[in-house]
Amino acid sequence: MNLRSSWVAETGQTREDTRLNQIGATTMVNPVQVRSGILPGSYDGKYRLSGFWMTNASAMAAIVSEGRAVIQGDVSQGVYPVALPASEQVTFAAGDAQYGRIDLVVLRVYDNLYDGSNRNEAKVEIIQGVPDPAPKAPAAPPRSLPLYEVTVPAGVSAGNGGIPWETSLKDLRTPVVSVGGILPVEGPVLPGAHPGQYQDTADGQFQRWDGGKWVAYPAAVGGIIPASVSTQASYTGQYRATAGGQLQRWSGSAWAPAFPGPYFNDSLDAGYTTSTTYVTTLVEREKNPLTVSFVAPETRQAILTFGSRMELALATGTTGIASSAFMGVRVTQGSTVHREVEDELAAIASKSADPTDAFSASTTQRLHSLTPGLTYTVTACYRTSNTNVRAWFDNTFIQVTPQY
Incomplete structure (x- = not known):
């Protein structure tokens, strides 16, 4: 033997x-x-x-x-x-x-x-x-x-x-190393003997024993888990990098973008309205309404930008009418209106006489007093200043960028 x-x-x-x-x-x-x-x-x-x-x-x-x-x-x-x-x-x-x-x-x-x-x-x-x-x-x-x-x-x-x-x-073989050595794990994962002990797992994750469990090393030092190691999280608020370059945060139950947004939606389909009160549906546009939903950040604030290419067309036989096209937004949280649409906050294009030139108009504003974690919806609204004038809207967009 x-x-x-x-x-x-x-x-x-x-x-x-x-x-x-x-x-x-x-x-x-x-x-x-x-x-x-x-x-x-x-x-x-x-x-x-x-x-x-x-x-x-x-x-x-x-x-x-x-x-x-x-x-x-x-x-x-x-x-x-x-x-x-x-x-x-x-x-x-x-x-x-x-x-x-x-x-x-x-x-x-x-x-x-x-x-x-x-x-x-x-x-x-x-x-x-x-x-x-x-x-x-x-x-x-x-x-x-x-x-x-x-x-x-x-x-x-x-x-x-x-x-x-x-x-x-x-x-069934398992390895051992000297005191203070980093253990290359093969076979079952066994408990550590003291806080500060380290091991290298079979899937390439570096871990530290915290006295009760093995914790991924980036978590132990508050760092970001590299994309190359395990997707296992150790605590709520931990961050990781993804293969695509996006930074994610562990919510306690799932990985989600660490800094969500910007949220964006647009329509390249033209439509018009002859309503002098705000409407969310445009004639001849295939899909209505145009909306964007977003999750409010901890700062309670977000930057809102919206706009459109606008054109004012007089009804047949009508001349010499000064008119304006208005694009605004309504912000809601569930069934509650957080901010109502109004002219003062709208993007506006105006003409003083008969020409039907097109205008591109947009505006950027700050949303505030949001409730963190709740989902809000921004809905585009449109109107004309005169029922005899069709206000056309094309290349319409909404963007919301949460502030972190």
Whole structure:
């Protein structure tokens, strides 16, 4: 057996044993115990965890590759460092005739002082499961580190194809690092041992243990989560960048634009009115009315801009009439009118006689006294100053830009 350990054998520990096992991997779980696990790393630097990798060798045998690990015993027993300097082969028993089973491959330390086994050594072992219609993996024995679960179907053997390795292996390996090291997470995410501990998750998120949960590192320092990491939020008010460049804020239930707006709507379809009171529908315009809805910001203010290309056309047989076209807006919140349309706040185009020249007019105003978080609607309104004059409106637009 190639698996080497330190401070287990009553006699015979070699200097080589001791050197191989000076690994310093002690990811704490409490003041006196550490997490059992495997030292991370790979030969080419491409993988987090290559130690004790297992692959098939034959129909019923597998190869466990070299690696180093620590196995924590009970509180009084301490931690056992182990090293496998060369790969090891393990062989599985043939499948049960009727039911499948799940075997557990472990690194196991035998310590006669605690288990009465009359053995003081470390081994790579298979803990054989119980055949069952719904098989479960056996429990890991004391002072052992699970590596893989292996499903052994009913009836398999070396003579009939053996274990289907592509679908039978479940990787249970977890890494450990020295105190203060950043843990590369593989397998289950376990609680931290102290505030200020760091880990790097499988999806590339850097996290800090805050004493009760793992918090994404940008959240811990109040920064903006980069677009390249997880979309998981840690608290209401957290910000993140998106791949499209938009800054978003976590509302407590969803990501939304951090600075919504500007809100915009327009119509390039011309229409007219002969009404001398404000209307929201224009004759010959296909879609009416023209509206924009927006959410009021915390500042309670927004900049409102609206306008149109306007033209005044006299009725047939009518001459010499001075007239004006008015475009205004009505601002509502639900069924409540926040600001009524009025001439003083309208965009206006006027002519003094018969010419039918077109005019482009717009105006910019400030909306104030808004209630933060509520949705308001701005509706375009139109009128003419004379029933004998058609006031035409084209290229009409409304824009609302919340103030932050």
